[in-house]
Amino acid sequence: MTALAPWASSPRASRGRLHAEPGAAERGPRDAFQRDRDRVIHSISFRRLRHKTQVFMAPDGDHFRVRLTHSIEVAQIGRTISRALGLNEDLTEALCLAHDIGHPPFGHAGEEALERALAGKGGFDHNGHTLRTLMMLERPYPRYAGLNLTWETLEGLAKHNGPIFAPNWALAEADAEARLELTSYASLEAQVAALADDIAYDNHDIDDGLRAGLLSIDQLCEVPLVARGWAIARRDFADLGDDRLHGEVIRSQIGAMVNDLIAETRQRIHASGVASVDDVRAAGRALVGFSADMAADERRLKAFMYANLYHHPRQLAAAAAADHVIDGLFAAYHADPSLLPEEWRIRLPDAEPYLSRHIADFIAGMTDRYAVSRYREVVGPIDLPEGF
Template identity: 75%
Template sequence: MSALARWASDPAHSRGRLHVEPGAAERGPRDAFQRDRDRVIHSISFRRLRHKTQVFMAPDGDHFRVRLTHSIEVAQIGRVIARSLGLNEDLTEALCLAHDIGHPPFGHAGEAALKAALMGQGGFDHNGHTLRALMWLESPYPRWRGLNLSWETLEGLAKHNGPVRHPGWALAEADAALPLDLTAHSSLEAQVAAIADDIAYDNHDIDDGLRAGLLSLDAILAVPMIAAGWDAVRARFADCPPDRLVGELVRSQIGAMVNDLIASTRANLAEAGVETAEDVRIAGRCLAAFSPPMREAERVLKRFMYAELYHHPRQLAAADVASRVVAGLFAAYADDPRRLPDGWREALPGDEPGRSRHIADFIAGMTDRYAITRYREQVGEIDLPEGF
């Protein structure tokens, strides 16, 4: 890794972990952020992302993205940006890899169903659940619960979308255990990880949408930024058929966004007079950001994707089935906790809200296919739409 810039997070000056770890050097010459990244990669929660929805729920095709492949792609984009800005690549990568761990099965449809099921018990939020999973539920160590990640990694995950002034119960519990300065801005590494997420799904979802036949090339060319990129690609590869150029379009779009972000962030750092990592947190705004023209172009693209892909009738039909699966599982386990696996049943709290939150923890950790299997066992048969 190249030399760190003055505003980068330095693992030698980490604010530490919830639990002190004597003898850490026995497991190799890694700094705090490298250990965090490795703990995420080796976690069960990370492995389960390979069977969790990104855009398409339990897709038939092997070539569609899932939460795992999306997270790896986000990490690749994040590291490129971090390296160009002199940031800590390992912290950036850890944040990119872990940012979606709190998603329940079936993505946002599953989240909405759990939120409704927990309406009287504080609700459900995938970002808060990411902290909950990594701090309490994922427990590979003998002397404490959780992965015991560094303050900087937990802080970056907590503020995935910026400062948090009204945390939900899960995030509030994490903050009570290890205060994360929720109302301040996060590190530049965390800011980069958040935008790398946007860059990845803005463009890779186009690729998957075209592959699934839910988007057409003609339709996406109605988006000005896409049309301009397509014209540039066609000019460079005039002798190639259009169906060979979609990948090049996606790559060029990612490159344009990354280059814009790097240039704009450098300008913001200079304008704000940032000298240290702490200056980033007290700047009063996100410094890792697109330029105004790119920010507006990206908003137009997002509006198109919501209208034409995420809210496509086939997607809405699949989301309806997914919601019924998650809601049905919650109702079944709440009605008869003896249906829970042994370890989960034995740890079930006797009172609310702990009881319902515990059941939601179990369901949130499920993969799409495991949820479908458990539904058929515990509730009954269900007709799945095309694509499952």
């Protein structure tokens, strides 16, 4: 690792963990942020990401991305950016790997279904559920719940997208326990993780959309950022067929976005005068970001992807089926909690909203395929559209 910049997060200056860990040094020469990264990787919730939707629900193709592979790709981009900026790569990696752990089965369709199920009971938000999972639902240690991550990792997961002034109940509970200073900005490592996520899914979703036949390069060239990359690829590889150039366009686009972000962020850091991570939190604005031109290009790309991929008729049909599965599971477990597995029944709260939240916790932890199999077991047969 390169020497840390003054405004980077240092494990030696960490605010620590909620629970003391005597004898931790006996488990290897790792610093606090390296331990956090490793705890995420070894968690059950992280392993389950291999069967959770990224874009395509329970995909039947081995080459499509899922939450796990997406998180790994985000971490790779995040580490590259952090190294260039002199930030803490291990903290960045921990945040990138953990950022989607709170997603329920079926991606945003599953999240919307759980949000409805918990209407009037606090609702559901995947970001808040990430904190809830890592602080309470994961239970690898004998004396306390959660992974006992450092304050810096919890803070970064809570507010990597910026300050939070109206936290939902799950995030409010996390804040009450860890005092995450939700109304300030997070560390630069957390800000990098948020933009690495955008870069990864902006580009890799293009790759999956092309592979699935839901997008064409002609369509994509309506987006100026893609059109510029395609023109360069065609110029440099004029002897190759179009299908050989898709990956080149995506790689060059990722490189352009990463380079722009690094250059813009360096300028913002210099202009802000920050000299420490506490100065970063008090800066009053995000210091990691794209230039104005790249930000505009990225917004146009996102708008295109929503119109042509995320809201494609085939995707909407799959989302409707996912919605039906989550609705049916929640209704069945709420009507008869004895259908829950024993380890969840023995901790079943008696009163609302805690009963409904407990059921939502169980459902949110499911993989796509487990949710479908449990639906068939506790509700009944279901016909699923192409893609399941």
